[in-house]
Each structure stands twice: as C-alpha cells, then as structure tokens.
Amino acid sequence: MTERERVRSAAAYVAERVALRPKVGLVLGSGLGQLADRIEDAVAVSYADIPHLQASTVQGHRGRLVAGRLNGTAVWAMQGRVHYYEGYTMADVVRPVRVLGELGVTTLIVTNAAGGLNPGFQPGDLMLISDHINFFGANPLIGPNDDAFGPRFPDMTNAYDPELRALAKAVAEEAGLVLREGVYLGVSGPSYETPAEIRAFRILGADAVGMSTVPEVIAARHMGVRVLGISCITNLAAGLQPEPLSHEEVMETTVRAAGNFARLVLGIVARLGQQG
Ligand code: HPA
Numbered sequence: 001m002t003e004r005e006r007v008r009s010a011a012a013y014v015a016e017r018v019a020l021r022p023k024v025g026l027v028l029g030s031g032l033g034q035l036a037d038r039i040e041d042a043v044a045v046s047y048a049d050i051p052h053l054q055a056s057t058v059q060g061h062r063g064r065l066v067a068g069r070l071n072g073t074a075v076w077a078m079q080g081r082v083h084y085y086e087g088y089t090m091a092d093v094v095r096p097v098r099v100l101g102e103l104g105v106t107t108l109i110v111t112n113a114a115g116g117l118n119p120g121f122q123p124g125d126l127m128l129i130s131d132h133i134n135f136f137g138a139n140p141l142i143g144p145n146d147d148a149f150g151p152r153f154p155d156m157t158n159a160y161d162p163e164l165r166a167l168a169k170a171v172a173e174e175a176g177l178v179l180r181e182g183v184y185l186g187v188s189g190p191s192y193e194t195p196a197e198i199r200a201f202r203i204l205g206a207d208a209v210g211m212s213t214v215p216e217v218i219a220a221r222h223m224g225v226r227v228l229g230i231s232c233i234t235n236l237a238a239g240l241q242p243e244p245l246s247h248e249e250v251m252e253t254t255v256r257a258a259g260n261f262a263r264l265v266l267g268i269v270a271r272l273g274q275q276g
Contacts (some may be wrong), residue, residue: 001096002146003091003095003143003146003149004146004149005150005243005245006052006095007049007052007095007098007099007102008026008102009045009051009052010050010051010052010095010099010102010267011102013049013050013051013105014045014050014099014103014191015103016021016108017043017045017216018043018067020046020067020068020074020257021074021103021104021132022067022074022076022105023067023074023075023104023105023106023107023256024073024074024075024076024105024106024107024108024109024272025075025076025077025078025097025100025105025107025109025225026070026075026076026077026078026107026109026111026265026269026271027077027078027081027097027108027109027110027114027213027216028077028078028079028080028106028111028247028252029080029081029110029111029212029232029248029254030113030138030194030214030250031087031113031114031232031234031250031251031253031254031255031258032112032113032232032254032258032261033062033079033266034258035070035077035258035261035262035266036062036066036079038070038071038262039066039067039069039070039075039077039264040067040068040069040070040143040217041068041069042066042067042068042095043066043067043068044062044064044066044067044079044249045064045065046064047063047064047065047080047082047096047213050099052095053095053096053099054082054086054088054092054095055112056080056081056082056083056086056254057082057083058068058269059219060272062079062080063079063080064079064080065077065078065079065096065099065100066079067222070266070269071266071267071270071273072268072270073269073270073272073273074107074273075269076100076103077097077115078097078100081093081212082096082105083189083190083211083212083214084136084188084189084211084215085188085189085190085211089118089173090136090138090139090142090215091140093140093215093216094140094215094216094218095219095249097148097161097219097225098219098223099217099221100225101225101259102220103221104183105225106225106226107164107225107227108216108220108225108226108227108228109227109228109229109230109265109268109269110213110216110217110220110227110228110229110230111130111223111229111231111232111261111265112184112210112212112213112229112230112231112232113210113231113232113234113250113253113254114127114184114208114209114210114231114232114233114234115192115193115198115208115209115210115233115234115235115236115237115238115245116199116204116207116208116233116235116236116237116240117185117201117206117207117208117209117237117240118180118182119205119240120180120183120219121180121182121207121208121233121236123233123234123235123253124232124233124234124253124256124257124260125180125232125233126172126179126180126228126230126231126232126233126257126260126261126264127177127179127180127181127182127184127230127231127232127233128160128165128169128180128181128182128228128230128258129160129181129182129183129184129213129228129229129230129231130160130165130181130182130183131159131184132159132184132185132186132213132214132217132229133183133184133185133186133201133204133205133267134186134214134218135185135186135188135201135214136186136187136214136215136234137188138188138215139215139218140215140218140219140222141154141218141219142216143197143221149219149222149223150221150222150223150224151222154218154221154222154247155221156218158219159217159218159227159263160217160227160228160229161226161227161228163266164226164227164228165181165188165228166252166257167228167268167271167272168228168235168264168266168268170193170230170271171179171264171267171268172267174267175263175264177260177263177264178234179264180207182206182207182208182276183207183208184206184208184209184210184213184229184231185201185204185205185206185208185209185210185212185215186209186211186212186214186215187209187210187211188208189211190209190211192238192245193209193237193238194239196239197237197238198237198238198239200238200240201237208231208233208237209211210231213229213231217229223239228268230261230264230265232251232254232257232261233268234248234249234250234251234252234254234257235250235253259260259263
C-alpha cells in the first residue's frame with residue numbers, strides 16, 4: 001500500500017462520518033488541546049478508529065480529530081499529535097496533516113510547547129514562528145515522491161506564510177497580547193537538550209526549541225497548504241534556568257498561558273473565516 005493510499009483511506013473514513021468540510025486546520029500541541037473543547041457542534045473521530053492513524057502515547061495529547069465551528073469559523077482540530085520520539089515513522093507523524101489536506105484543508109495553524117532560547121523570552125510567552133531549523137536528522141519526504149502530494153524538491157522559503165503572520169500580529173495587537181516572533185528549531189527528543197546544545201542552537205539562530213512541528217510543516221508545505229505556527233514558550237531552555245526541565249513544568253505553563261493562547265487563536269480563526 002502506498003502512503004497516498006493510506007492517506008486516502010483514512011480521509012475517506014473521516015469524510016463518511018463528518019459532513020462539514022473546514023478549510024482551516026488546527027494542530028493543538030502539548031497542553032494546548034483544550035481549545036478544541038470550545039468548538040461548537042463538534043464531531044470527533046478518534047485517531048485509534050481511523051485506518052492508518054496512530055494514537056498519541058504522551059500525557060497532554062488526546063488523540064482525535066474534531067470538526068465544528070470555532071468562533072464562527074469551520075475548523076478541523078487535531079487534538080493531540082504523534083511525535084517522532086514515540087517511535088513512529090516520519091510518515092506516521094505527518095499522516096494526520098496529510099489527511100486534513102486530503103479533506104480540503106488549505107490553511108494549517110500549527111501550535112506547540114517549546115523551550116525559549118531568546119534571552120528576551122519568558123515562560124508563558126507566545127511566539128509566532130517566522131521560520132524553522134530542521135534538527136530531526138530526518139525528513140518526512142524521504143522516500144519515493146508522490147507527485148499527487150507535491151513536488152520532489154518543495155520550496156521552503158516562505159514555509160510560515162507571511163500574510164498569515166501579518167494577520168496574527170494584527171490580531172495580537174488588537175487584543176493587547178504580547179506576541180514574540182522567532183525561529184523554531186525542531187529536535188527529535190525525547191531527552192531535553194544539554195546546555196551545550198542550547199548554546200550551539202542559539203549560535204545557529206534559534207529562538208525556541210521543541211520536539212514537533214517541523215515534520216508536519218514540511219508535509220503541509222509539500223501539499224501546498226499554507227502554514228501559521230505558534231509556540232507557547234513553556235520554560236527557558238536547558239542551562240538558561242536554574243531548575244532542571246520537566247514535562248510537568250511544560251504542562252503547568254501551558255495551563256497558565258491557555259487564556260492568551262485561546263484569545264490569539266480564536267481571533268486568528270475568526271479573521272480566516274471572514275476571508276472565506
Ligand atoms: N526543549 C524541547 N522541547 C520542549 C522544551 C524544551 O525546552 N519545552 C517544551 N518542549
């Protein structure tokens with residue numbers, strides 16, 4: 001079975017159960033999945049029930065697709081994602097995003113929890129992703145290219161859509177929210193970084209570091225889906241704070257930032273709905 005056949009069979013399963021055809025997709029990162037509970041007239045399908053999709057094994061990730069209206073706009077939300085460090089293949093990691101693309105999503109808002117490297121960042125800050133650095137040592141497009149998804153060598157110059165970034169900044173300003181901006185460096189994890197790695201990543205130009213997003217964004221861009229990325233800075237990266245890093249700290253900060261995160265995303269989603 002080809003990857004395209006897997007994606008089509010998963011999308012067909014979902015399409016049979018959900019009538020709505022949202023153009024906006026939302027990937028909700030660690031601890032940020034609660035936003036999906038604000039979706040009205042929600043219809044949910046568990047990854048575990050969808051052919052070829054995998055359930056997330058990580059605390060803070062629910063593992064289902066939810067369709068409905070968020071602040072007036074039809075959306076698909078991925079409530080939880082699977083990560084490369086869970087042992088899944090890159091194809092597994094990006095399959096839900098490809099399924100959303102197959103279902104007609106043309107704009108993807110990708111969110112995550114990340115460690116802050118930029119000395120101006122505080123835990124609880126929200127950061128618009130301006131660009132990324134792929135440090136996974138892998139790429140979801142390795143292997144035979146399926147031209148039905150996209151080209152062999154997709155351009156990544158504007159991986160994070162400039163118009164969507166301008167829209168996010170306008171929404172933040174109107175809402176009086178502080179929105180940082182910077183480069184997200186993606187690593188496989190699951191160990192957190194060493195202080196030496198963080199110093200190296202800073203020299204490379206990273207403002208935030210995390211264990212997701214990069215594969216999904218590559219797959220989305222491959223399919224021509226435009227992308228907006230938002231990181232919730234949950235901690236200062238290794239060596240920049242006195243305490244050791246922990247998933248508990250990450251989860252606690254997402255709870256603290258949830259209000260601002262929701263205001264930002266709800267505002268962006270409403271504007272996207274007006275664009276039609
Ligand atoms: N490093 C990697 N991933 C993360 C971090 C971090 O400091 N915080 C949240 N996700």
